[in-house]
Amino acid sequence: MRNRPEDGEEGRLLTALAAGDRSAADRLVEQTYRGVYALLRRLSGDPDLAADLTQETYRKAWDALPGFDRRARFSTWLYRIAYTTFLNHLRRPRRLVPLEEKHEAAVPDPAPAADEMVGRDAAGERLRRAVLALPEDLRFTVTSLFWGELPVKEVAHHEGVTAVAIRKRLKKALRMLALTLEESR
Amino acid sequence: MSRSSEREIARRLAERDELEPPAGLLDKIKSEIPPSVHIGTGTPDERRSPMPFQQRWLIAASLVAMVGAGLFALRVREQAPPLARVARAAAPAPAGAPSRQAAVPQPAAPPVLERLRGEDREETLVQPLQAPPPVRIPEPAKPAAKDLKSPGPIRPKSESGAAGRAEAGGAVGNAPSPAPALQPAAAPRPQPEEKKEDKITVTAESPLLDERRVATGATVSQTELEKVPTARDPWAVLQKTPGVMTDRINVGGNESGQQSGYVGPGRSGDQAVWSIDGVVITDATALGSSPTYHDYDAFEEMQVTTSFVDTATNRLSTFVVALDTGSYAASRREVAAGRLPASGAVRVAEFVSAFGGAPVRQDVAIRAEGAPTPFVQGPRYRLLRFDLRGRAARLKDARVEVELNPEVVERHRLLGEEGRAAAGERGVTVLYEVELRADAPPKGRIATLRLRDLGVEGTLDLSGLAPTWEKASPEFRLTALAAELAEILKGSPLAKGDLAEIARQAREIARSLPKSAGAAELADLAERAARIRGAGRR
Numbered sequence: 039m040r041n042r043p044e045d046g047e048e049g050r051l052l053t054a055l056a057a058g059d060r061s062a063a064d065r066l067v068e069q070t071y072r073g074v075y076a077l078l079r080r081l082s083g084d085p086d087l088a089a090d091l092t093q094e095t096y097r098k099a100w101d102a103l104p105g106f107d108r109r110a111r112f113s114t115w116l117y118r119i120a121y122t123t124f125l126n127h128l129r130r131p132r133r134l135v136p137l138e139e140k141h142e143a144a145v146p147d148p149a150p151a152a153d154e155m156v157g158r159d160a161a162g163e164r165l166r167r168a169v170l171a172l173p174e175d176l177r178f179t180v181t182s183l184f185w186g187e188l189p190v191k192e193v194a195h196h197e198g199v200t201a202v203a204i205r206k207r208l209k210k211a212l213r214m215l216a217l218t219l220e221e222s223r
Numbered sequence: 224m225s226r227s228s229e230r231e232i233a234r235r236l237a238e239r240d241e242l243e244p245p246a247g248l249l250d251k252i253k254s255e256i257p258p259s260v261h262i263g264t265g266t267p268d269e270r271r272s273p274m275p276f277q278q279r280w281l282i283a284a285s286l287v288a289m290v291g292a293g294l295f296a297l298r299v300r301e302q303a304p305p306l307a308r309v310a311r312a313a314a315p316a317p318a319g320a321p322s323r324q325a326a327v328p329q330p331a332a333p334p335v336l337e338r339l340r341g342e343d344r345e346e347t348l349v350q351p352l353q354a355p356p357p358v359r360i361p362e363p364a365k366p367a368a369k370d371l372k373s374p375g376p377i378r379p380k381s382e383s384g385a386a387g388r389a390e391a392g393g394a395v396g397n398a399p400s401p402a403p404a405l406q407p408a409a410a411p412r413p414q415p416e417e418k419k420e421d422k423i424t425v426t427a428e429s430p431l432l433d434e435r436r437v438a439t440g441a442t443v444s445q446t447e448l449e450k451v452p453t454a455r456d457p458w459a460v461l462q463k464t465p466g467v468m469t470d471r472i473n474v475g476g477n478e479s480g481q482q483s484g485y486v487g488p489g490r491s492g493d494q495a496v497w498s499i500d501g502v503v504i505t506d507a508t509a510l511g512s513s514p515t516y517h518d519y520d521a522f523e524e525m526q527v528t529t530s531f532v533d534t535a536t537n538r539l540s541t542f543v544v545a546l547d548t549g550s551y552a553a554s555r556r557e558v559a560a561g562r563l564p565a566s567g568a569v570r571v572a573e574f575v576s577a578f579g580g581a582p583v584r585q586d587v588a589i590r591a592e593g594a595p596t597p598f599v600q601g602p603r604y605r606l607l608r609f610d611l612r613g614r615a616a617r618l619k620d621a622r623v624e625v626e627l628n629p630e631v632v633e634r635h636r637l638l639g640e641e642g643r644a645a646a647g648e649r650g651v652t653v654l655y656e657v658e659l660r661a662d663a664p665p666k667g668r669i670a671t672l673r674l675r676d677l678g679v680e681g682t683l684d685l686s687g688l689a690p691t692w693e694k695a696s697p698e699f700r701l702t703a704l705a706a707e708l709a710e711i712l713k714g715s716p717l718a719k720g721d722l723a724e725i726a727r728q729a730r731e732i733a734r735s736l737p738k739s740a741g742a743a744e745l746a747d748l749a750e751r752a753a754r755i756r757g758a759g760r761r
Contacts (some may be wrong), residue, residue: 056262063256071252075244089248096252104261126484165235184236212229219232 048112070113074120080185081124083166095120110196117186168218176211458483464527487529498536531634540625540637544618546646551577558751566713572639574709576647578702578741587613589681593688594695598707598719603659608699609672612650624673631667633658638706654706697732701742704729708749722753
């Protein structure tokens, strides 16, 4: 039997929120938004996009909160929304077109343009792309463990598998990444 | 690949560079917290079985597979050797008609026949019937068959009367035919005791595994095929629909748990909607997974509609106003330079808004109009035009909601793309193509347009529809022509008109609206585009 992962401060805030204390929502945001932003920043490699997606993540979270069954930790649940928001951004890149953008700019291109890579070393960018090119289960495992900084146990709980399975996935992912990076060298 | 490089990758993945969120992000997020936040109130502990759904499913599937395999093995065993199956209802061979089946027993009886004799024989009176000849095996132990010891070889007919029954011998496999020795069944010498003879009718079922035809592999019968699980989730069905593209490949249902992004003809992914029993369950919150796992065997019907939205299912259409009509100007520049614009650069919404109505004094005003057009998809289709005039700054970013009345409108589509409308200098124009219901009441509301942020709404009733294209206002016709031109340039499968016709109609409107330069401009654009396209084809 797994333990319920939702504990501590987060659990208290959720209970307060359920009881109608809206300020608890503020506190939850304060506690989690840095992590969400950092994850999206690492996923996207683009600070502006990461900020936009962070906002979008919370918008979706408020909408989806009535369905949150508190099986997972709030931060894990939020992480999953952020992750999916990012993937959807890749898949449906033209869904939101900022007003300032000219129509030429709305042509979808999941990979960042060369000028977006300013400030990132090429090796880091290659690694990021290699991670994004992993199969879904491996990609989720790598990004949640390293970039979402979730514990193995929590990822396993979310994925409905054992911690051993997650470690195996991680091993496989690292092997694939090593191969990909070796080939692209 | 060495272990050290994997460790190196892990180290690099774990590197923590400074990723401080930009200033103001926290406030922005907080400002978007809705006034009341609802949260699932259930206590999380033991509401669920400790076993995850997928695992339970797998265990159930394994059990079914095991039981199935057991039954299958049992059946195969029953049928080996396959000829053991005896059907007793078949009729005997017509007398005197030797047939392929009525061959001879082998000198050394095959084990199958031995077994048949030992176990499966039946005593009956032979009835001479006109029916397909069964295989019959003489009863060796009967006194009347004294010449035939065991099922042994067929005797030449000169040998004895027993040959009269040789025709009934069973044939199994590729027995050489000693045809000259056979005596027809109608041979004389009826003896009272001969009327009673043992008859064993052997019919063979085609074996499940046909070893003669395949060296390796297997032949799987329809019975088995029907039991093979197939991908019958909505995504598998969706990707088989003509014109629909999904963003992931569903092989055998491996993507059932994920909502796919998908586009249909003339629609972008964000305009796609899916529903079950009329309830829209499109992944609005982009959680990336199906909101519920469905019993795919329970679906009685799946309906995929492309290009238009079923109004009964989804009566609300929303879009955001963006400030841009650049696509129209850019297309004009391209055509003036002798090139057709790239289809991706043509935005229907921007073409439409480039032909907005006259300015108004109010902050915001909504005009609505509708009529049949030469370009709609069928006789019950109408084009609706909503014209929002006002100060662009106020309209910009406004979220617009159009509610279609399902009692009047069967299905609808917003002309344009990306769930947005483009605002020109003076306002926003949007077009909807709707199919009216066959049983629509003579009077009634067609659609209501709301600008919730500004507290403004406008309605269009059936009485507001012009009866014919010609009776529609010149502004309406001009907008419709612009939209059609854009659809043609985009290469939309829903485009109906041709460039020359658009040019001709726009010229006509230009004559009735001498003050407006827009119509003449549109006519020029269509004419030039027609010429470029014509030159390209030659």
